[in-house]
Amino acid sequence: MKLLTTAEAATYLRLKERKIYEMVAEGTVPCTKVTGRWLFPKAELDHWLSSSVSRPAGMTRPEPAPIVGGSHDPLLEWALRESGSGLATLAVGSEAGFHRFIAGECIAAAIHLHALEDPAADGNMAVMTARSDLQDAVMIAFCRREQGFVLAPGNPLAIASIEDVIVKGARMTMRPKGAGAQLLLLALLERAKATLDQLATVQPVCPTGPDIAQAIRAGRADTGIATRGVANAAGLDFVPIVWEHFDLVMRQRDYFHGPIQTLIRFLSSGELTARAQELGGYDMSEAGTVRFVL
Helix, strand or coil, rough: CCCEEEHHHHHHHHHHHHHHHHHHHCCCCCCCCCCCCCEEEEHHHHHHHHHHHCCCCCCCCCCCCCEECCCCCHHHHHHHHHCCCCEEEEEEHHHHHHHHHHHCEEEEEEEHHHHHHHHCCHHHHHHHCCCCCCCCEEEEEEEEEEEEEEECCCCCCCCCCCHHHHHCCCCECCCCCCCCCCCHHHHHHCCCCHHHHCCCCCCCCCCCCHHHHHHHHHHCCCCCEEEEEHHHHHHCCCEEEEEEEEEEEEHHHHHHHHHHHHHHHCCCCCHHHHHHHHHCCEEECCCEEEEEEE
């Protein structure tokens, strides 16, 4: 990932540094703070620029790649393959996948977002209703799934809450910034009036739930946040935190395209239901239904 300094970002965007600092303060430009310095991921700046392009009336966006970007989920990955949709996956986390979708880089985004003030709130719906640039978007339910702490067999540290993770110094894996599981972790810390600095975090960052399971099985970590299905598949213990919505966001015109329709039809199949039951921690009762449309 290429990171730009404030001066480099100003040059790249053809703005003054003072304006960059104003935008950082307003939260209107993608950035991150590392060791006291503001840094700007070039890829995120490109996505931000693309999403804000003003097009003449009647001009359509370029055709997006046949990729579902965003959060990783073993059941979704299986469904994309077994349905014969021809759609690929790109596991970059919920927020990054959503940004790529807005920029027109992928046909759909798989998201499970969490509000800082309430881990159990419907974060996906909150984000969709708050956006003013998604006039042609539709959000389709894939499933509800159970998120929680994944732990070594027998839960040797007797972890039952984020407070236990902190007090017992459990080594905890991190997910990338903007990943749904990482947003859930931040919400749990907010509710416990705690911070990331109080956790014994493990590096490197784990891109997906199965990566967390592997870190625990290898003895490199004590816990991390992932789905019950991930824990079951790896033979690990699981302490539930919350049931969350896991949705697919796409443009209305793309909803009617062959690959997406193939996937949508598969969402009501007995095969998908059976697979979900086998993995565990999935509720498929709303699969394929429209949860939001503009």
